[in-house]
Amino acid sequence: MTTGNTQAWDATLRTFCDPGDSILVEEYTFAASLEAAKPLEVNCIPVSIDDHGIVPEKLDELLNNWDAFKKKPKLLYTIPTGQNPTGSTLSAKRREAIYKIACKHDFIIVEDEPYYFLQMGNYKTKAAKSESSEPPVKKFTQEKLLQSLVPSFLHFDTEGRVVRLDSLSKVLAPGVRIGWIVAQKEVIEKYVYLNEVSIQSPSGFSQSMVHSLLTRWGQSGYLEWLIELRHEYTIKRDFTMDVLTEVLPKSVATVVAPTAGMFFSIVIDGSKHPDFKTKFESDPLKVEEALFESSVKDGSLMVPGSWFQSPNFKAHDDSFFFRGTYAAVPLDNLKIGLTRFGETVKKFYGL
Ligand SMILES: Cc1ncc(COP(=O)(O)O)c(C=O)c1O
Structure with a gap:
């Protein structure tokens, strides 16, 4: 342990x-x-x-x-x-x-x-969901949850x-x-x-609390807990993707919907900035830093991808990315934050 x-x-x-x-x-x-x-x-x-x-x-x-x-x-x-x-x-x-x-x-x-255990499966767009007769986010059975996990x-x-x-x-x-x-x-x-x-x-104290919780729940209760988590995260992931599709300027920013976990990344093309070659000296990381500062000033917090860059690595092209999370944010706040970020990107790129 x-x-x-x-x-x-x-x-x-x-x-x-x-x-x-x-x-x-x-x-x-x-x-x-x-x-x-x-x-x-x-x-x-x-x-x-x-x-x-x-x-x-x-x-x-x-x-x-x-x-x-x-x-x-x-x-x-x-x-x-x-x-x-x-x-x-x-x-x-x-x-x-x-x-x-x-x-x-x-x-x-x-x-x-x-x-x-935070695997959610593929994101369905708002349009695809409205065409389907199934409920927008269906809860899994225990058997289906276990079958669905990537090995x-x-x-x-x-x-x-x-x-x-x-x-x-x-x-x-x-x-x-x-x-x-x-x-x-x-x-x-x-x-x-x-x-x-x-x-x-x-800590033995922590272990005994977790032990009594899991003993009370049993395997089946724990799976029900994971099903609830999956459900909650899927709603948040889908909501995030729906909002980002609306607020991000497609000409410079793309987002890939995650199928698991609590993070998503927004990839931004640094070379599309009008001052890329002049003010930013063709360095995408300078664009990333300036955009980060603008977004914080405008009241949204996304983490610059370069903070996670492994040593000895140089980006392959002029793009960079920001990491976001929907884990601990209620949907109404999530919408405010994502919309602010989208607005900042548009303003920053003069769009
Ligand atoms: C990949 C990864 N490993 C480990 C951790 C930390 O995990 P723990 O709280 O179990 O130390 C995190 C996040 O907090 C993480 O993202």
Whole structure:
């Protein structure tokens, strides 16, 4: 058991890596995970991603062309479901392909999965929903929920090279500070030794509260809870996408609807700004910074994508993105914030 995925990841770095080792990370990833690697002198090597997460072919290419004089990466750190910050989710097909690459190039896959049980399925546009005879957002049965989940990397793991980090932070309460690691026995033993000299265990007080809650709910009650969460998040995700479709200027901004988790990203083309070449010296990150400042002044808060950029990574084109979340915001406030952001983008681009 862990005190959540932040600690589980730190423990993973300490368990597997020595100073000077390399690990693979998504081009944009949870900033705290990158920060944890720094003092341990672990090099983070970016792996190409698209709207659906890691691109297996690009990962294979990177490792096939690895400098023969340099040690190969020991592990891949990935957030497969509802990725933070992009919101993408890896399909079963990609997970399987990435697992095969891990076997070929002999590395461990560490899946950081706090959003795993917040899977929602595809977004249906407002128009598609109004044409359908079904209720706008249907609640799943327990069986359907379990069937609908994208398989974990563990599902493909025949060689014991997957380590899964799970947390109650996003499905119960972040303050309980309870998580757990699933891996093969020999690997878990190492974590247990580390726990003995670090956290010992998550708070016993928290554990007993969670234990009595889950015992009272039972497996079925917990699934009902997850069904409610799925329902709530789907309503918020759909509402966010509906509003963004209306308020964003399509000529410069695009948004991809997430199928899991609490994040969405708005991709903006820096080169379309009238002052891109002059005031911003053809640097999309300067446009991003100025737009961020304008949006904060106008009263909306989206997080610049560059804050999550892995070291050694340079953007491929002139676009940048902002991460938003619908997790803790009531729908009326969400509408105000998203509309303000859309207005700021229009004003900023002179549209
Ligand atoms: C990918 C990822 N990992 C870990 C965490 C932190 O999880 P925990 O509260 O379990 O430490 C977060 C967010 O807070 C996250 O987005």
